[in-house]
Amino acid sequence: SQTIHQWPATLVQPVGSPLSLECTVEGTSNPNLYWYRQAAGRGLQLLFYSVGIGQISSEVPQNLSASRPQDRQFILSSKKLLLSDSGFYLCAWSAGPTAVNQPQHFGDGTRLSIL
Amino acid sequence: GNSVTQMEGPVTLSEEAFLTINCTYTATGYPSLFWYVQYPGEGLQLLLKATKADDKGSNKGFEATYRKETTSFHLEKGSVQVSDSAVYFCALSEREYGNKLVFGAGTILRVKS
Numbered sequence: 061s062q063t064i065h066q067w068p069a070t071l072v073q074p075v076g077s078p079l080s081l082e083c084t085v086e087g088t089s090n091p092n093l094y095w096y097r098q099a100a101g102r103g104l105q106l107l108f109y110s111v112g113i114g115q116i117s118s119e120v121p122q123n124l125s126a127s128r129p130q131d132r133q134f135i136l137s138s139k140k141l142l143l144s145d146s147g148f149y150l151c152a153w154s155a156g157p158t159a160v161n162q163p164q165h166f167g168d169g170t171r172l173s174i175l
Numbered sequence: 176g177n178s179v180t181q182m183e184g185p186v187t188l189s190e191e192a193f194l195t196i197n198c199t200y201t202a203t204g205y206p207s208l209f210w211y212v213q214y215p216g217e218g219l220q221l222l223l224k225a226t227k228a229d230d231k232g233s234n235k236g237f238e239a240t241y242r243k244e245t246t247s248f249h250l251e252k253g254s255v256q257v258s259d260s261a262v263y264f265c266a267l268s269e270r271e272y273g274n275k276l277v278f279g280a281g282t283i284l285r286v287k288s
Binding site: 066092094103104106109150152154155156157159160161162163164165166167168169171 | 206207209211216217218219220221224226264268274275276278280281
């Protein structure tokens, strides 16, 4: 069966420090991968998605970037964190890239606090 | 563009009460529809799905029927438990490159014993 792992579960970082959050998927090949942010409430904001190695689409211009160095690895990064980057970050995968109307499956999330 | 509208919360019910959370959507084409649940401090879990008109998705006592004529996908449960307290998200798939989902804002459900 497929599983998705995100780490770390919680992170406290000072303003201006770098960031690297990692997400890996097991048990499937060629997944679509997604990064979301959920800030201080319940709404989900799609940040990035990827349909293949090295292919990243950005949904919202911001202080963050994403990379996909391997088929089942998705990394969210920042060179200098801002206070506004605080939030709950979720990684997800779905069958892809030719599958349509498929559900996404989420990791357990990373709670990021910026001080 | 595509959109999903959920009823405002929080919804507060007593244990064993009947639950309805309304969800309506706007979409071109024929999206699939989903309900996700998020327990405190956790990621989202897929609760149920429906892929075409008149399909009924069901799981763990929850049901939702894909109504194309009313563009709705309301979530129902006959008897809620305290353990059902969570945030519920309605979502639709965009039949396009990247298989993206459009989410509603979420509805908080609180069940009292």
